[in-house]
Amino acid sequence: MMRQYELLERVNRYNPAADEALLNKAYVYAMHKHGTQVRASGDPYFSHPLEVAAILTDLRLDDATIAVALLHDTIEDTDATRAEIDEMFGPEIGKLVEGLTKIKRLDLVSTRAKQAENFRKLLLAIADDVRVLLVKLADRLHNMRTIRYVPPHKRIAVAEETMEIYGPLAGRMGMQEVREELEELAFRVLNPEAYEAITARLENMRTRNASLIQDIESDLTTRLAENGMQARVSGREKRPYSIFRKMQRKSVSFEQLSDLYGFRVVVDTIDDCYRVLGVIHTTWPTVPGRFKDYISTPKQNDYRSIHTTVVGPSRQRVELQIRTRGMHRVAEYGIAAHALYTDREGGGRNIARLTADSRAYEWLRHTIDLLSEGDNPEEFLENTKLELFHDQVFCFTPKGRLIALPRGATAIDFAYAVHTDVGNTCVGCKVNGRIMPIMTELKNGDEVEIIRSKAQTPPAAWEALAVTGKARAAIRRATREAVRQQYSGLGRHIVERAFQRSGKPLGTEDLEHAVSRLGQPGVEDLLSAVGRGELSSNDVLRAVYPIDVAETEARPAKKAPVRKPKPAASEQGGSLPIRGIEGDLPVRFSPDVGAVPGDRIVGILMPGEGVTIYPIQSPALKEFDDQSERWIDVRWDIDESDPPRFPTQISVAAINEPGSLAQITQAISEADGNIDNIKMLARGNDFHEMIIDLEVHDLKHLTRIIQGLRALPVISEAQRVNG
Known part of the structure; x- marks a missing residue:
């Protein structure tokens, strides 16, 4: 184990004005705190912080960083506290040591989540002072040099983390020698057969x-x-x-x-x-x-x-x-x-704090910007891993701005590298003047022009196409925001109808007043919660008019009236079209019965799902009789020049003889119907019954198909399900 005077000699070789008192005090304090602790190798534990300090002297670092190396495990592994270190060594050193301390008491569901949260904490500390990174890399380097003493199952996990995170992180900080040694040691653990084979070949060569x-x-x-x-x-x-x-x-x-x-x-x-x-x-x-x-x-x-x-x-x-x-x-x-010698008053020389004006440190600050956007720790860890691997291609904007991207990056990554707004509004690209697919893999020297549209929002599928962590994180945030706005629009519909039914006015100030009572961050969050079904419209009504609603609820309950079928959309004013319901709510047809143009239809607001369209005669509407705030008047909005198809079902009873099913499908085909599915319900000696899922243009088209089936000699009965 290195002696106290040997460490001072190493520092004095490159910094004759070193603060020996500080280094001596840190040496004695750490040795005392670690006491009789031993490492897996059987060596005194204090030998580890000593070796970390020695590695940092090879990098010619300042006295404070060497002291932090000696102290870096005291808070985590001994009874030392941040307050005690602040008192003895000053708040600067205390802050650095705390930045290197793992979070122990985490209420997290997985080891991966714990790893991710610790990594998030470490990077935050690094962004505040890059010396935390240098101590951490030296710490990991010495741990990898002695990894043979670690139990095999832990050895693999440490080596994987080194290969995936710390090796590439050293590379991104330009510390190539450290990166190569970390990766070499990890490779030896993770793939010993390949390591031995290549080493033997090199020896022969x-x-x-x-x-x-x-x-x-x-x-x-x-x-x-x-x-x-x-x-x-x-x-x-x-x-x-x-x-x-x-x-x-x-x-x-x-x-x-x-x-x-x-x-x-x-x-x-x-x-x-x-x-x-x-x-x-x-x-x-x-x-x-x-x-x-x-x-x-x-x-x-x-x-x-x-x-x-x-x-x-x-x-x-x-x-x-x-x-x-x-x-x-x-x-x-x-x-x-970037450690610089600076003359201080009195003729002494010391190493100034590492400068933060390097491109590598700029990348680190950019990574922290991603973290601050609110991604959870595991997503942040995933995105950071993507950013770490730095085989690059260099591309240019039409104005000559250089954009560096990972190898394999696409125009999507390029757009987000220029600016998040450029990525979110990207609809196409030109590569070297030619229009190309947005997922085109870029090459060195490509000039890329992004085609934009303000109406665009990034599809969720882009996340799988993106290579950079920045692009993936931005796409994920945009997708979440789009879903949030969708639920917010649905929630607004539900709340407005609840207030209309109760005869109470509703304004923005009323909702703002209800936000704190319902424990929501803001109005949009409140409406989104209603749209997702997490809050009911009555909860909002009670929050705005607590006394009035309480009085209403205290009165004897009246039997809910049976709801009469609503009139057809054509008889109503201000109806909502199926396509483009305001707020861009998702719209779907009832999966049980469907609806086709010509049917009188109604929309039902479904919390968390959007609007479901039912034919007015559907028995399923009975369950919504006492929830009038969820009913929406809708109308068909059909392009007659290119009519789409709509889902419906028919039940058929046919004679049980060879070729009967062929006749049924042929009749439907000749009438231009599209069969989605056929389900056999019962099969007897004389007849068999089936349900056929169809797609038709409108009610007239459906009627023509049913009439054609009834004309077949093999058909006993044909009718629309719930028609």
């Missing part, structure tokens, strides 16, 4: 090509020096997980991979980067389609380099990355590279 890396390094360094450029050239094999991922993505075997070696060329200036590129491309043949310039177009995690692949010595493909020293520091340490 290393034996065969023992001097290849050294030869290329030497050759390239010499050629650059001949052209007046000083450069540091280093080469290495690709890591096993990187190789495995490429084999999976391209569906190739290990032997088919041709670029297993990677080289980095680090120079002083951007101008030198492009001069190096010229030397490389005039020395070795390039591989077409394998050139990327991330200097002119940086990745979202601030990564900048030139990538190219050439056919080097021994006809071996090699990848090269060309960058400046500053770019290399960002590529290795990511957001941690």
